[in-house]
Amino acid sequence: xxxxxxxxxxxxxxxxxxxxxxxxxxxxxxYMSWYRQDPGMGLRLIxxxxxxxxxxxxxxxxxxxxxxxxxxDFPLRLLSAAPSxxxxxxxxxxxxxxxxxxxxxxxxxxxxx
Amino acid sequence: AQSVTQLDSQVPVFEEAPxxxxxxxxxxxxxxxxxxxxxxxxxxQLLLKYLSGSTLVKGINGFEAEFNKSQTSFHLxxxxxxxxxxxxxxxxxxxxxxxxxxxxxxxxxxxxP
Numbered sequence: 001x002x003x004x005x006x007x008x009x010x011x012x013x014x015x016x017x018x019x020x021x022x023x024x025x026x027x028x029x030x031y032m033s034w035y036r037q038d039p040g041m042g043l044r045l046i047x048x049x050x051x052x053x054x055x056x057x058x059x060x061x062x063x064x065x066x067x068x069x070x071x072x073d074f075p076l077r078l079l080s081a082a083p084s085x086x087x088x089x090x091x092x093x094x095x096x097x098x099x100x101x102x103x104x105x106x107x108x109x110x111x112x113x
Numbered sequence: 114a115q116s117v118t119q120l121d122s123q124v125p126v127f128e129e130a131p132x133x134x135x136x137x138x139x140x141x142x143x144x145x146x147x148x149x150x151x152x153x154x155x156x157x158q159l160l161l162k163y164l165s166g167s168t169l170v171k172g173i174n175g176f177e178a179e180f181n182k183s184q185t186s187f188h189l190x191x192x193x194x195x196x197x198x199x200x201x202x203x204x205x206x207x208x209x210x211x212x213x214x215x216x217x218x219x220x221x222x223x224x225x226p
């Protein structure tokens with residue numbers, strides 16, 4: 001049982017480039033979310049999904065796009081990378097929106113130069 | 114506003130000493146409360162959770178936390194820490210308006226020999 005799997009673990013982008021961070025879970029969870037972690041800021045919600053075909057914005061959505069075509073996968077797309085998007089990104093899933101327990105991936109450390 | 118406050122950003126402590134990491138939550142969040150641990154360059158691992166029932170919650174690695182509704186606190190404790198407990202600890206509350214977890218900004222625990 002792999003849990004939540006994120007790829008890649010590390011990535012360096014040039015300003016203006018685009019890329020997709022992958023996230024997959026094998027627990028049949030309905031609720032999935034993306035957070036970014038910045039020093040001294042805790043984790044902030046970027047986007048979330050309550051089920052296949054349904055996504056919505058979180059606290060810091062600008063510059064990011066998501067889709068949820070299947071229950072298992074929830075990719076995060078950076079449309080045109082900026083240095084302010086240098087961060088550690090975590091994908092999480094939980095059984096439902098009531099979110100009694102979230103399971104996290106190992107994170108993607110992104111640097112935009 | 115929904116918020117979780119971790120009162121100490123850094124806590125240095127000597128090995129085998131007791132430690133308490135403090136967390137307060139706003140009464141507007143749900144009382145689903147969690148502590149996560151993040152070791153260097155790793156993802157978030159659940160230490161313990163409070164959903165209902167007994168106010169004293171025991172977790173992994175000898176940690177425990179006490180839910181105090183009147184003081185809106187959920188402090189994390191360990192009677193004797195080890196070098197391997199050096200990590201960043203996050204307090205989080207469920208029930209965000211978007212189904213997300215609301216995180217505190219983290220406490221870095223540094224255990225010295």
